[in-house]
Amino acid sequence: MHEIGIEATDLFIPLLSRGTKLLFGTRAPTKQELETCHHIELTSKVPWEPSTVQLGKLSMRQNTPFEDPRSNESEMRSLDPVQHNLQQWRVVQQIKATANRFQDVPVRPSFVSTERHSKVTAENLSDRLGISIARARATLNATLQRGTRSAIMPLARQYRAARMFERPRLKGKFSTDTAYFKQTSLRGNIASQVYFHKYGFYSCHHLQKVNDAQVGPTLNKFLSKYGLPEHLTMDGAPVQIGRKTTFMDTIRRCNIDHHISKPYTPKENPAEGGIRELKRRYYRLIIKQRLWDFVLDYVVDTINVTVNYSKYSDGRVPLEIITGITPEITEYLDFTIYGWVFFRSDGGLGGNHIGRWLGVSHRVGPMMTYWVLPKSGIPISVDTVQMVTNAEQLTDSVIQQMQRWTADVSKIVDAKSTYINWGKEDIPHQMMFDFDDEDDKFMRNFGMLINPETLEDGDFEGTEEAADDLDAQDYTNMEIGLQQGAEGELQRAKVKQRIVDENGRPIGAASSNQLLDTRQYEVEYADGGTKIFAANILAENLLAQVNEHGHKHRLMEEISDHRKNAKAITKSAGSMLLPSGRT
Known part of the structure; x- marks a missing residue:
């Protein structure tokens, strides 16, 4: 068998085969080897001139007569010979188009692009990163490809920086609206642009004038401080939705999905509900009106770093949910x-x-x-x-x-002199912070929380369990065996107390029917751990651990200590001599 290799003067270099590739082992020579060893050039002796490179032409010689299987033989013989030659020419052109052409400088096709910018497809990404098409498709679904370069001509100047992609992308739907105040603050502010999220997150940016020059930059401040919201809802205020406003220009530039609420439909804009909650917190602090911007900042800061009872917060503070950073509240x-x-x-x-x-x-x-x-x-x-x-x-x-x-x-x-004469027809009533001219419905709800006139003053001792069944059993201070751990080991526990809500009211109602008993109790295990159980679970475990007479049996593991009285027998008198002579 003839061995494949490279023949040189007095030298033969064998080539090894790995799949479809031929190779031989090499290494970098030392300085001494470069000076003493014989040098062999493996390049062509022909000078390299790319402009004079001639590519080989592909030709085809007819070895068999042409027959078209789609036509009848009798019809084929009656065709003009010119059409027969034309069909042969088409076949040759198809072979040329699909055949692998020889290149003077072989390169890896995976890293060759005929365009300035690669297309975002799974196939191109697979070749570019050296991964499978399935992984490339999954990668495209799990990542963003918002960065663009639109130049198609040779470089002539520096690319424009896409700074909007340097900021984090905030998931969820945000909303914004403008809150107004009846007095100019010490810092000259008359209104505040409020950004809100259903997690209970707020961001306020105060305004000295409600115009494009003041409202528009608030969105840029929000982006710089927190990030880019995926979605933003706003009302139809001209300073926000105007085509040439700074606000809309920022939305288009940062590719923020947005929605404009219908007029006189506050339910479409969650920020209006958020402003109502800000009013409740703000009115509880009886402070000078000219300090409203400081007070509002304080209210917003404390709301963002305190846990609320929103079903979306999952026991975390709003600022952490939005930014992913646990806040510091020492200040x-x-x-x-x-x-x-x-x-x-x-x-x-x-x-x-x-x-x-x-x-x-x-x-x-x-x-x-x-x-x-x-x-x-x-x-x-x-x-x-x-x-x-x-x-x-x-x-x-x-x-x-x-x-x-x-x-x-x-x-x-x-x-x-700092009071502002707002036009009633210009400012929505629910957007105005004015305690003396608030809506009656809002004041009724606010009074129920702050100063209910219908309730007499007195010491609050908790709500009585009027709905509880008097015949229901109380499980407090009971000892019970409950399973704990992955192996379900039975451990001794004690019922400590009944669970109450944030207002001090007991959770659930007692019932003599154990299946309908919805009370909840805190149970403490012997190792000090606590857990909350429903009353029907406690009753089920109690019944499973006693006999028909209500008695339970326990095995004593050890005696740690004991007590004795005066009648106790001492150790020295603890033995006696039997008549048989045995002690």
Whole structure:
């Protein structure tokens, strides 16, 4: 058998076969080998000129007579010979188009593209990344391909940066609307653009004017702080849906899916419901109207970092659900909004002053920097702040400081000239923050939560179980055996107490019929672990562990200790001599 290889002068290099490829082993030579070993050139002696390369032509010689199986032989013989030659020419052209052509520089087809930008298909991705088509198809379904390059000509200038893809994409449907206030704040704000998500997440951006120059950038601020929402719902306000507005330009540029709610249908825009909840939280804090933007920021910040009872939150805080980052709440633990504080200005070098705490300063100074309202009436951002305790507020010196502060600041925060004359026909009533002119239905619901006039004052001791069956058995303090663990081992447990909801009302109703008993109890195992069980589960386990007389049997594992009285027999007197002589 003739061996395949490369023949050179006094040398034969055998080629190894692996599948359809021929190869031989090589390695990089050392410096000494480069100087002493014989050099062999394996390239062609013909000079390389790409412009003069001639590709081989494909020709076909007729070996058998042409017969078309689709036609009758008698009809074929009557055809003009020109048509017969034309059919042969077509066959040759088809072979040329489908045959593998020889290339002077062989390359791997997987990394060759005839276009500037590859097409987003499973086949192309499979060749590009060296994976199967099934994996490539699954990869396309699990990833995004929003980045685009539209240039088809040679490079002439730098590509435009697609900065919208540097921000995270926020899943879910967000909504936005504008909330209005009846008084200009100390910072000159008259309204706030509210962004809302059904998880209970809020983001407020205050406005000095409700126009395109103010409303449009709020969306950019939201994108920079949190990310790009997949979907955004808004109403038909011209500053939001105008074709040439900054707001719509940002939506188009960032490829945000959006929906415009129908006029006078607040149910289509969830942000309106979110603003109603903000009103409830805001009205509970009786603070000067000119400080509304600080108060609203505080309300939004605390809502975002506290667990709510939304069915979508799953026991997590809204800010964590949206951003995926567990928030730090240390900044909110020592102070209350508009509470008295001592502070030092000028980087802590100034003297002690008294003021009011207005919230966390997120964009000024380091962490745990706060907004404080000094006696000048101009809010400042300081990091050396300390709460005034109740005991300190009773001292004469602190009382005098608080009185002087109140006298100086009241002239600013109570100014009547800052009231805004909003047109009733221009502003939806539900979007206006005005406690004195609120809707009757809203005030009834608010009064039921804050100050119910129909209820008499008194000590709350919990709701009585009026619906409970008096004949139902109470399982509190009972001992029971319950299965625990993967192997279902029976462990001793004790029923500690009945479960109540967040308002202190017992969950479920008792019934003498154990199948209808919906009460829930907290059960503590012997190892200290606790678990909640329904009353019917406890009854089922009780019945399964006693006999027909209600008695239960236990095996004693060990005696850890004992007690004795005066009649107890001592160890020395614990033996006696029998008549048989045995002890």
